Amino acid sequence: xxxxxxxxxxxxxxDVAAVDHIDFSVEAGSTTALLGGNxxxxxTTISILLGLLxxxxxxxxxxxxxxxxxxxxxxxxxxxxxxxVDLPRRLTVFENLNVYGRLYGVADLRRRIGELxxxxxxxxxxxxxxxxxxxxxxxxxxxAKALLNRxxxxxxxxxxxxxxxxxxxxxxxxxxxxxxxxGVTILLASHNMAEVERLCDSVLMMRQGRxxxxxAPQHLLDRYGRDTMEEVFLDIARxxxxxxxxxxxxxxx
Amino acid sequence: xxxDWHRSLERALERAGHGATRERFLAWRRIEAILLRHLxxxxxxxxxxxxxxxxPTVQMILWGFVTLFYVQHSSWVAQxxxxxxxxxxxxxxxxxxxxxxxxxxxxxxxxRNLAQLFASPLRPHELxxxxxxxSLLRTIISVSPAMLLALPLFGVSVFSIGVPLAAFFANLxxxxxxxxxxxxxxxxxxxxxxxxxxxxxxFALAPLSGVYYPVDVLPAWLQPVAWSLPTSYVFExxxxxxxxxxxxxDLLATGAALNxxxxxxxxxxxxxxxxxxxxxxxxxxQGE
Numbered sequence: 001x002x003x004x005x006x007x008x009x010x011x012x013x014x015d016v017a018a019v020d021h022i023d024f025s026v027e028a029g030s031t032t033a034l035l036g037g038n039x040x041x042x043x044t045t046i047s048i049l050l051g052l053l054x055x056x057x058x059x060x061x062x063x064x065x066x067x068x069x070x071x072x073x074x075x076x077x078x079x080x081x082x083x084x085v086d087l088p089r090r091l092t093v094f095e096n097l098n099v100y101g102r103l104y105g106v107a108d109l110r111r112r113i114g115e116l117x118x119x120x121x122x123x124x125x126x127x128x129x130x131x132x133x134x135x136x137x138x139x140x141x142x143x144a145k146a147l148l149n150r151x152x153x154x155x156x157x158x159x160x161x162x163x164x165x166x167x168x169x170x171x172x173x174x175x176x177x178x179x180x181x182x183g184v185t186i187l188l189a190s191h192n193m194a195e196v197e198r199l200c201d202s203v204l205m206m207r208q209g210r211x212x213x214x215x216a217p218q219h220l221l222d223r224y225g226r227d228t229m230e231e232v233f234l235d236i237a238r239x240x241x242x243x244x245x246x247x248x249x250x251x252x253x
Numbered sequence: 254x255x256x257d258w259h260r261s262l263e264r265a266l267e268r269a270g271h272g273a274t275r276e277r278f279l280a281w282r283r284i285e286a287i288l289l290r291h292l293x294x295x296x297x298x299x300x301x302x303x304x305x306x307x308x309p310t311v312q313m314i315l316w317g318f319v320t321l322f323y324v325q326h327s328s329w330v331a332q333x334x335x336x337x338x339x340x341x342x343x344x345x346x347x348x349x350x351x352x353x354x355x356x357x358x359x360x361x362x363x364x365r366n367l368a369q370l371f372a373s374p375l376r377p378h379e380l381x382x383x384x385x386x387x388s389l390l391r392t393i394i395s396v397s398p399a400m401l402l403a404l405p406l407f408g409v410s411v412f413s414i415g416v417p418l419a420a421f422f423a424n425l426x427x428x429x430x431x432x433x434x435x436x437x438x439x440x441x442x443x444x445x446x447x448x449x450x451x452x453x454x455x456f457a458l459a460p461l462s463g464v465y466y467p468v469d470v471l472p473a474w475l476q477p478v479a480w481s482l483p484t485s486y487v488f489e490x491x492x493x494x495x496x497x498x499x500x501x502x503d504l505l506a507t508g509a510a511l512n513x514x515x516x517x518x519x520x521x522x523x524x525x526x527x528x529x530x531x532x533x534x535x536x537x538x539q540g541e
Binding site for chain 1 (some may be wrong): 532
């Protein structure tokens with residue numbers, strides 16, 4: 001089954017095409033990375049998938065529903081986290097989760113909040129306002145909010161951007177376990193290539209609003225002749241094309 | 254005590270919403286979530302609560318003393334000594350109703366929280382209902398102390414207006430919501446630089462609404478503008494009660510009809526602006 005189907009999607013802001021005729025699909029239960037430099041169109045694409053932004057043209061189907069016409073059918077079954085969007089800072093962690101749990105119609109909300117507080121280690125600051133938390137703590141709370149409704153589709157924009165390596169690792173492990181247990185589909189925008197290699201089954205590479213390459217991480221590493229996704233990312237971001245790494249390796253040997 | 258308060262609040266909201274949570278087009282659970290979000294902020298900050306009640310009380314005291322002076326020097330005011338104080342209190346209903354909607358909405362923008370709300374199952378019309386209910390609560394908290402204090406301080410009971418008071422209150426509340434929705438839509442469209450509209454818009458209407466003087470005091474060319482505002486009918490109606498002891502149903506009905514038209518237009522404008530915001534990416538560009 002396919003969780004996301006995007007066809008010929010275009011988003012223009014005046015003369016600028018933030019997303020320029022992209023097509024892709026994401027299999028249910030998979031984790032897919034949306035990669036690209038700043039301004040590549042990742043956040044715009046995720047915003048369209050969330051229904052926060054209407055495309056200029058094209059279509060988006062999520063969990064079988066047309067997002068442009070019928071998004072309220074699926075919004076309760078998806079969720080997201082983004083560093084560009086906050087939770088109310090004067091509300092405590094618990095209050096925020098309580099408010100959003102109600103918005104998403106979470107059954108047995110107190111128990112669900114308890115589970116997330118425990119799993120994401122939020123207990124020490126659950127009664128503190130979000131505004132008084134560190135960036136890392138806020139990121140974990142945002143993750144808890146994103147998981148509140150046990151989403152079938154999770155859109156994560158730079159989920160570990162402001163976490164220290166240890167906490168980042170905890171969150172990545174949690175996401176891996178969560179996916180194994182629930183079969184959630186994850187679309188992840190990230191600049192952390194180690195994270196992408198670890199979590200993702202497939203990668204979509206964006207540049208200037210277009211998808212310029214795609215495939216499984218290992219497939220891309222092989223094709224670009226590189227050892228790490230970071231090198232592949234740089235090849236694509238700098239438009240060096242596939243095989244440059246392989247040629248360099250060959251000439252060096 | 255805080256926890257008790259919290260639990261009883263949750264229980265009350267759950268009781269009120271029982272049986273309505275499964276409706277798809279309009280879910281009480283989502284409306285109560287927005288109410289809770291604002292109540293959480295309000296209960297934590299007693300200075301905010303105090304401030305809500307502060308300005309109407311100060312206004313009432315100021316106009317109370319002005320009234321005391323005029324009672325001794327003006328036969329017109331002496332006929333109905335409470336007219337100015339009542340006008341001040343009713344005007345504040347409009348002012349607070351507007352702020353109750355617009356400030357609650359802007360709080361989401363200040364908190365960069367709009368995208369969270371619009372990416373959730375909350376529907377825009379549910380947000381409108383939640384903002385209106387929040388405004389009702391804020392308005393009651395704001396004007397109640399001033400209304401009660403007016404009696405011991407100046408011997409003026411706004412409740413002496415009787416049953417029409419409820420109609421005046423409802424009309425002013427509705428018009429305040431219309432203005433608040435209109436302002437919220439403009440702030441969403443133009444950005445937080447336009448937030449002062451929340452305060453400016455109501456003050457701009459004050460001279461035209463016949464709050465402290467009859468509409469016929471205005472120049473002839475301005476009177477049609479005044480009569481296009483529901484507020485003019487409310488304050489003329491109030492004076493009719495206080496001066497003549499007459500309930501002017503014609504004024505009330507016209508004000509209510511105008512109000513329904515303004516409310517429909519403001520809601521339509523707000524929902525349309527939400528759509529524009531989704532087209533132009535305004536929901537993901539908000540913040541302080």
